[in-house]
Amino acid sequence: MYRICEKEVLAPNIIHMCFEAPRIAGAARPGQFLIVRVDERGERLPLSLAGWDPEKGTVDVVFYVLGTSTMKLASLKEGDCVLNLAGPLGEPTEISHFGDVICACGCFGIGPAIPLIKSLKDAGNRVVTVVEGRSRSFIFWEDRLRSLSDKLHVVLGDGSCSEPGWANEFISRYLSEGNRVDRIFVHGCPFMMMVVSEASRPFGVKTVVSLTPLMVDGTGMCGACRVEVGGETRFACVDGPDFDGHLVNWRMLTNRMKQLVGEEDLSQRLWER
Ligand code: FES
Numbered sequence: 001m002y003r004i005c006e007k008e009v010l011a012p013n014i015i016h017m018c019f020e021a022p023r024i025a026g027a028a029r030p031g032q033f034l035i036v037r038v039d040e041r042g043e044r045l046p047l048s049l050a051g052w053d054p055e056k057g058t059v060d061v062v063f064y065v066l067g068t069s070t071m072k073l074a075s076l077k078e079g080d081c082v083l084n085l086a087g088p089l090g091e092p093t094e095i096s097h098f099g100d101v102i103c104a105c106g107c108f109g110i111g112p113a114i115p116l117i118k119s120l121k122d123a124g125n126r127v128v129t130v131v132e133g134r135s136r137s138f139i140f141w142e143d144r145l146r147s148l149s150d151k152l153h154v155v156l157g158d159g160s161c162s163e164p165g166w167a168n169e170f171i172s173r174y175l176s177e178g179n180r181v182d183r184i185f186v187h188g189c190p191f192m193m194m195v196v197s198e199a200s201r202p203f204g205v206k207t208v209v210s211l212t213p214l215m216v217d218g219t220g221m222c223g224a225c226r227v228e229v230g231g232e233t234r235f236a237c238v239d240g241p242d243f244d245g246h247l248v249n250w251r252m253l254t255n256r257m258k259q260l261v262g263e264e265d266l267s268q269r270l271w272e273r
Helices: 022-027 068-075 107-122 142-148 167-176 190-203 250-258 261-272
Strands: 002-011 014-020 033-037 045-053 058-064 084-089 100-106 126-133 151-156 183-187 207-210 226-229 232-235 242-244
Touching: 002 058, 014 068, 014 107, 022 045, 022 058, 022 084, 033 058, 045 068, 045 084, 045 107, 058 068, 058 107, 068 261, 100 107, 100 167, 100 190, 107 126, 107 142, 107 183, 126 142, 126 167, 142 151, 151 167, 167 190, 183 190, 190 207, 190 250, 226 242, 226 250
Parallel strands: 100 126, 100 183, 126 151, 183 207
Antiparallel strands: 002 014, 014 058, 033 045, 033 084, 045 058, 207 242, 226 232
């Protein structure tokens, strides 16, 4: 059992949880993820690591409440326990001195962007972060993002800021203006990662996305997390979660994500009874 030592609602339907998990905290690296199972009937939920503290023995995740499993997790409070936490899983993000880097993040992806930006800065990169939200209420941890990055741009879909729009539009504009960018990292929902990848494609800037599709075992044995990248089948849990966004078959990924919508809907109705 793993105790929840902190729980905080960061934005509408977006929750931060901190778990006591000393062994995971001692081994975690940027880009890795956990698989959480709330109880013995629980689905296995892959959640990207948003932070860890080896001294306190804690790990952090940020998740969006959508479907039964995340609703169950969100219903727990500080002091409650989840049945399993497996991790850290997946290959850590490749961190190197790339030069000028953009980190694009939004929604629950703001969480894992924090340790990523820290590591990129430690490796000597200049990091420009662009964080997107539908409105100001969807932006959280802005101070952390600002203090870690060389420059932070907040873009809002409702236009209520000096930089209206979305991260993909920002990146198109930024690259069109001739700004140097050596690598782009994206953390957010699949749609956001897809459109950011499409925005950078004409400029040939390598764009790394983090895929955590449906997973079961998280060790490469069940095949549930398969994605097509560069025409080959890859398993997000062991070959990823990071992949080149220009090579991902986004249509296949989004179709697979929709496959269990009916079952998910039924499960949610049964749980809400
Ligand atoms: Fe089973 Fe990746 S979750 S192969």
